[in-house]
Amino acid sequence: MSYITGVGLTAYGKHEGSSSLDLMSEAAELAIADAGLKRPEIDGILCGYSTVSPHIMLAIVFAEHFGIRPSYAHAVQVGGATGLAMTMLAHQLVDAGVAKHVLVVGGENRLTGQSRDASILALAQVGHPQYEVPLGPTIPAYYGLVASRYMHEYGVTQEDLAEFAVLMRSHALTHPGAQFHEPITVADVMASKPVALPLKLLDCCPVSDGGAAFVISREPTGSTRVRVRGCAQAHTHQHVTAAPALSELGAEIAIARAKEVSGVAIADVRYAAVYDSFTITLAMLLEDLGLAGRGEAAAQVRAGHFSRDGAMPLNTHGGLLSYGHCGVGGAMAHLVETHLQMTGRAGNRQVRDASIALLHGDGGVLSSHVSMFLERVR
Amino acid sequence: MSEANGRLADWTTGAEAIVYQSCAACGAKQYFRRSFCCACGTPDPAENYASGEGTVYATSLVCRAATPETRAHIPYNIVLIDTPEGFRMMAHGDNDLAIGDHVTAQFTPFAGRLVPYFARTKS
Numbered sequence: 001m002s003y004i005t006g007v008g009l010t011a012y013g014k015h016e017g018s019s020s021l022d023l024m025s026e027a028a029e030l031a032i033a034d035a036g037l038k039r040p041e042i043d044g045i046l047c048g049y050s051t052v053s054p055h056i057m058l059a060i061v062f063a064e065h066f067g068i069r070p071s072y073a074h075a076v077q078v079g080g081a082t083g084l085a086m087t088m089l090a091h092q093l094v095d096a097g098v099a100k101h102v103l104v105v106g107g108e109n110r111l112t113g114q115s116r117d118a119s120i121l122a123l124a125q126v127g128h129p130q131y132e133v134p135l136g137p138t139i140p141a142y143y144g145l146v147a148s149r150y151m152h153e154y155g156v157t158q159e160d161l162a163e164f165a166v167l168m169r170s171h172a173l174t175h176p177g178a179q180f181h182e183p184i185t186v187a188d189v190m191a192s193k194p195v196a197l198p199l200k201l202l203d204c205c206p207v208s209d210g211g212a213a214f215v216i217s218r219e220p221t222g223s224t225r226v227r228v229r230g231c232a233q234a235h236t237h238q239h240v241t242a243a244p245a246l247s248e249l250g251a252e253i254a255i256a257r258a259k260e261v262s263g264v265a266i267a268d269v270r271y272a273a274v275y276d277s278f279t280i281t282l283a284m285l286l287e288d289l290g291l292a293g294r295g296e297a298a299a300q301v302r303a304g305h306f307s308r309d310g311a312m313p314l315n316t317h318g319g320l321l322s323y324g325h326c327g328v329g330g331a332m333a334h335l336v337e338t339h340l341q342m343t344g345r346a347g348n349r350q351v352r353d354a355s356i357a358l359l360h361g362d363g364g365v366l367s368s369h370v371s372m373f374l375e376r377v378r
Numbered sequence: 379m380s381e382a383n384g385r386l387a388d389w390t391t392g393a394e395a396i397v398y399q400s401c402a403a404c405g406a407k408q409y410f411r412r413s414f415c416c417a418c419g420t421p422d423p424a425e426n427y428a429s430g431e432g433t434v435y436a437t438s439l440v441c442r443a444a445t446p447e448t449r450a451h452i453p454y455n456i457v458l459i460d461t462p463e464g465f466r467m468m469a470h471g472d473n474d475l476a477i478g479d480h481v482t483a484q485f486t487p488f489a490g491r492l493v494p495y496f497a498r499t500k501s
Contacts, residue, residue, distance in 0.1 A: 196440050
């Protein structure tokens with residue numbers, strides 16, 4: 001058994017002058033306070049990576065900087081799936097008695113700490129160094145390839161994909177910490193600059209500065225009790241050239257395993273937090289996870305199904321597409337928002353019922369997947 | 379086309395060729411070169427030249443590049459090609475290629491390298 005006892009999140013966007021360690025510290029401070037704990041009570045630390053400040057021992061660098069001497073600490077690296085992978089590991093660590101309170105933290109000054117070109121170049125290195133990178137692909141191109149195939153096989157259109165950008169932006173409008181606060185339309189997405197067709201600028205998440213953190217504990221530390229009901233991973237490939245067929249991707253494998261270990265069915269889920277690096281990512285994952293029928297996710301968006309007042313509220317903070325994407329912290333914001341929703345603390349974004357939530361993270365090019373069910377217990 | 383260290387030279391080392399490996403034990407084909415078959419683990423898969431024929435599996439036209447060298451080429455089409463030999467590869471291709479098109483490989487300079495470039499097969 002494990003509980004998410006505290007969460008912390010900075011605004012995403014520009015944090016001029018803040019380092020990765022600054023942003024990690026800010027989020028960690030918030031999460032520990034939210035859990036009602038003090039620094040010395042944290043005995044485990046898991047952190048992600050920083051492309052701006054790479055280090056072979058980032059968790060220990062952070063522990064020293066933050067002023068903690070943990071009995072268990074290291075970094076975890078599975079791209080965009082890192083946040084949920086760390087949460088899964090923290091869950092298992094506290095469940096096994098290795099630690100009582102594990103701090104999970106990610107943060108990076110990816111926007112102001114390096115040029116946008118440098119970010120794009122660093123991320124493109126997830127490609128194969130001999131057989132892909134020399135061709136000049138970018139992360140949007142890797143996902144553009146997947147998008148072209150998905151659209152071909154399932155009759156999804158660019159206008160369909162645009163719906164997801166519009167939805168995420170509409171959610172971000174109500175969160176003061178989001179990077180973007182100007183409403184957009186499908187026409188705006190369609191008219192935005194081509195990046196890697198079929199993906200255009202507004203189909204892509206931004207580069208952001210920001211930090212996020214949670215505390216995973218063996219026992220609840222307060223009256224709000226959100227527990228990890230069950231989780232699972234799947235890793236089918238690293239490079240898009242080596243990806244299996246669309247019908248055999250890791251999201252379907254991970255969710256099947258997560259359902260099995262947790263005993264939760266998709267019909268039980270009341271809130272969804274799904275990785276959305278690009279509009280195609282969100283469309284595919286919703287359908288792979290069974291939150292929408294194949295090729296039907298965009299129609300469900302149009303029908304309001306995934307809106308704050310809909311049957312399956314989704315990424316109510318605005319997701320990576322509009323809250324922002326600071327690397328490892330990016331998708332951790334999904335969990336912070338889920339926790340706020342589950343504990344009735346989401347303010348003007350509060351949904352009716354978030355008693356059971358499904359979270360899903362994706363790293364690489366649909367390479368690494370983590371599915372997780374959270375449950376509010378009384 | 380020369381062999382270096384017992385390996386066939388291909389476009390990744392500057393030669394106008396596409397090379398793949400096939401496993402004598404299980405018959406699996408692989409494009410990324412390894413000293414073993416990644417399907418069954420048998421060492422020393424055979425190296426073969428590919429015919430250069432293929433079918434378009436996916437495309438993405440890159441309009442925003444990240445380096446001055448690649449930016450000089452935009453827009454360029456990144457494609458995934460399924461080959462009749464049984465492996466999939468990434469390459470460049472004509473900007474108007476569609477999924478399912480039959481294509482044939484050429485080689486073209488890109489950002490200081492030689493890369494495979496697929497054009498629609500002339501019938």
